[in-house]
Amino acid sequence: MKTFELRESKVRSYCRSFPVIFKQARGAELITADGKHYIDFLAGAGTLNYGHNHPQLKQALLDYIEGDGVTHGLDMYTAAKERFLETFARLILEPRGMADYRMQFTGPTGTNAVEAALKLARKVTGRSNVISFTNGFHGCSIGALAATGNQHHRGASGTGLADVSRMPYANYFGDKTNTIGMMDKLLSDPSSGIDKPAAVIVETVQGEGGLNVASAEWMRKLEKLCLKHGMLLIVDDIQAGCGRTGSFFSFEEMGIKPDIVTLSKSLSGYGLPFAMVLLRQELDQWQPGEHNGTFRGNNHAFVTAAAALEHFWQTDEFSGSVKAKGKRIADGMQRIIRRHGPDSLFLKGRGMMLGISCPDGEIAAAVCRQAFADGLVVETSGAHSEVVKCLCPLVISEAQIDKALNILDKAFAAVMGEQAANQAS
Numbered sequence: 001m002k003t004f005e006l007r008e009s010k011v012r013s014y015c016r017s018f019p020v021i022f023k024q025a026r027g028a029e030l031i032t033a034d035g036k037h038y039i040d041f042l043a044g045a046g047t048l049n050y051g052h053n054h055p056q057l058k059q060a061l062l063d064y065i066e067g068d069g070v071t072h073g074l075d076m077y078t079a080a081k082e083r084f085l086e087t088f089a090r091l092i093l094e095p096r097g098m099a100d101y102r103m104q105f106t107g108p109t110g111t112n113a114v115e116a117a118l119k120l121a122r123k124v125t126g127r128s129n130v131i132s133f134t135n136g137f138h139g140c141s142i143g144a145l146a147a148t149g150n151q152h153h154r155g156a157s158g159t160g161l162a163d164v165s166r167m168p169y170a171n172y173f174g175d176k177t178n179t180i181g182m183m184d185k186l187l188s189d190p191s192s193g194i195d196k197p198a199a200v201i202v203e204t205v206q207g208e209g210g211l212n213v214a215s216a217e218w219m220r221k222l223e224k225l226c227l228k229h230g231m232l233l234i235v236d237d238i239q240a241g242c243g244r245t246g247s248f249f250s251f252e253e254m255g256i257k258p259d260i261v262t263l264s265k266s267l268s269g270y271g272l273p274f275a276m277v278l279l280r281q282e283l284d285q286w287q288p289g290e291h292n293g294t295f296r297g298n299n300h301a302f303v304t305a306a307a308a309l310e311h312f313w314q315t316d317e318f319s320g321s322v323k324a325k326g327k328r329i330a331d332g333m334q335r336i337i338r339r340h341g342p343d344s345l346f347l348k349g350r351g352m353m354l355g356i357s358c359p360d361g362e363i364a365a366a367v368c369r370q371a372f373a374d375g376l377v378v379e380t381s382g383a384h385s386e387v388v389k390c391l392c393p394l395v396i397s398e399a400q401i402d403k404a405l406n407i408l409d410k411a412f413a414a415v416m417g418e419q420a421a422n423q424a425s
């Protein structure tokens with residue numbers, strides 16, 4: 001541990017919650033240098049939907065490297081890229097009636113994709129303002145950070161974060177407030193002070209923002225609002241996409257058609273850096289090289305991403321298993337809630353993007369600490385870090401789910417029990 005404390009910048013973060021040295025990882029497990037096994041309910045913050053070192057993906061990558069496949073090729077045509085483009089179109093876009101989207105490869109992180117999406121929306125519409133939502137998270141480079149809500153991250157910008165109007169997310173004011181109607185009024189009033197936006201950027205489930213869920217109805221109304229006011233609809237599916245909610249895209253059962261979709265995190269399937277923007281064909285108004293980058297399209301990621309699509313998305317079987325496991329986890333969490341805090345704990349999220357909301361961040365942190373001591377890597381999310389967030393690999397086994405839920409049950413019992421005792425004394 002000394003080396004990290006001595007040499008690595010203080011900006012390091014997740015490692016502070018899990019102060020051990022991990023050496024190996026397989027499926028839904030992380031293994032330390034001294035052989036201790038942990039179940040991984042963090043999974044690279046949603047980057048490891050298919051688990052660590054999935055054997056088929058690993059083999060595809062090993063074969064590619066062994067054959068001296070191109071590793072870096074700027075954005076030149078490579079066999080790996082061709083295969084990915086063809087596979088993504090065949091297995092994802094075409095069956096979903098989305099063959100008219102173009103794929104843009106940006107720099108390899110999520111925030112790169114968001115920057116490109118916002119830049120394109122502004123270029124195409126000639127407008128500069130963008131609507132983003134309370135508790136939304138879109139990345140930490142300046143343009144994406146402007147759209148991000150989190151004060152801790154925003155505060156580090158050191159410069160102005162301009163051209164974003166924040167609006168209340170789906171149920172920000174509870175179920176009774178019509179946030180779409182509110183936005184419509186603001187956008188229809190030339191003196192509201194809200195300039196006509198180029199786009200709205202939205203997550204269907206707010207991953208970092210506390211697993212707040214937008215309903216299909218709200219998303220459909222948002223799409224209508226976009227049409228009415230000439231704004232593009234950008235769905236940031238970086239965390240909720242790639243199967244996390246049960247379907248490949250988090251919005252595909254909602255009956256909407258976003259103008260732009262951002263993907264990253266689990267897109268490579270193997271934890272490799274990789275990001276992509278999907279844009280409706282008529283929006284593809286880029287000049288060659290107008291949005292540039294040395295690492296646009298990672299050939300190793302093209303290989304593993306195509307292998308992941310072929311392995312998991314040829315049939316509906318995987319999607320069905322995600323839904324079933326999501327239900328198993330949600331049921332287990334409901335039991336924990338009933339036992340340890342029926343009035344103070346709440347289930348959040350959808351699909352396999354689930355968490356338990358606690359009365360405050362200290363309680364959630366104490367639960368995560370206790371769980372870690374018992375062999376479960378789990379983190380918090382939310383405005384006050386109050387949600388214990390379970391983002392396990394989608395390939396996790398039922399036995400591992402049950403084991404992890406037992407660890408969580410014990411942790412909630414200890415922390416909520418202590419809480420009750422403190423209140424009584």
Ligand SMILES: *Cc1c(COP(=O)(O)O)cnc(C)c1O
Nearest residue numbers: 109110111137138139207238239
């Ligand atoms: C993680 C995330 C990003 C940013 O991705 P990075 O790779 O960390 O830059 C953007 N949007 C959403 C919804 C995310 O979850």
